[in-house]
Amino acid sequence: xxxxxRDGKTFPRRGRQLMGPFMWLARVIDKARASANGTIHDYxxxxxxxxxxxxxxxxxxxxxxxxVGSNATDEEMLDWLQARVRKGGVESANRWISKKKENxxxxxxxxxxxxANSRR
Numbered sequence: 001x002x003x004x005x006r007d008g009k010t011f012p013r014r015g016r017q018l019m020g021p022f023m024w025l026a027r028v029i030d031k032a033r034a035s036a037n038g039t040i041h042d043y044x045x046x047x048x049x050x051x052x053x054x055x056x057x058x059x060x061x062x063x064x065x066x067x068v069g070s071n072a073t074d075e076e077m078l079d080w081l082q083a084r085v086r087k088g089g090v091e092s093a094n095r096w097i098s099k100k101k102e103n104x105x106x107x108x109x110x111x112x113x114x115x116a117n118s119r120r
Contacts (some may be wrong), residue, residue: 003030003033003034003037003039004034004037004039005034005039005040005041005042005043006039006041008041011111011112012026012027012030012031012034012043013026013027013030014026014027014104014107014108014113015027015049015097015104015107016097016104019074019078020078020082021090021094022057022078022081022090022093022094023053023093023094023097023098024049024050024053024093024097025053025077025078025081026074028045028046028050028053028064029068029074029077031043031045031046031047031050032045032046032064032065032068033068036065036068036069046061046064049097049100049103052093052096052097053093053096053097056089056092056093056096057081057084057085057086057089057090057093058084058085058086058089059081059084059085063084067080067081
């Protein structure tokens with residue numbers, strides 16, 4: 001996935017997009033990679049949504065950053081997180097993210113996606 005958001009036309013993947021059982025994971029991987037590469041543009045990483053997901057998964061942003069640096073593919077990141085997420089963490093995070101509908105819809109609109117078409 002592209003992780004250079006400086007053109008204002010390329011965006012992280014949707015927060016609602018599932019990667020394995022995880023909501024938000026695809027988006028936060030994109031943002032973390034862009035941050036590490038200096039191509040994040042005006043996105044914030046880690047933002048409060050990132051931190052909220054990390055907390056519910058039972059990891060820290062520092063651990064996630066280290067994993068992004070040593071796992072080159074989405075599949076490796078998914079495996080890494082699944083090996084670490086605490087019991088109930090996936091469901092807790094997905095429930096919490098789903099309740100942030102207004103935030104998710106705003107992100108979609110800002111990135112040119114009709115929120116009605118981005119539901120999982």
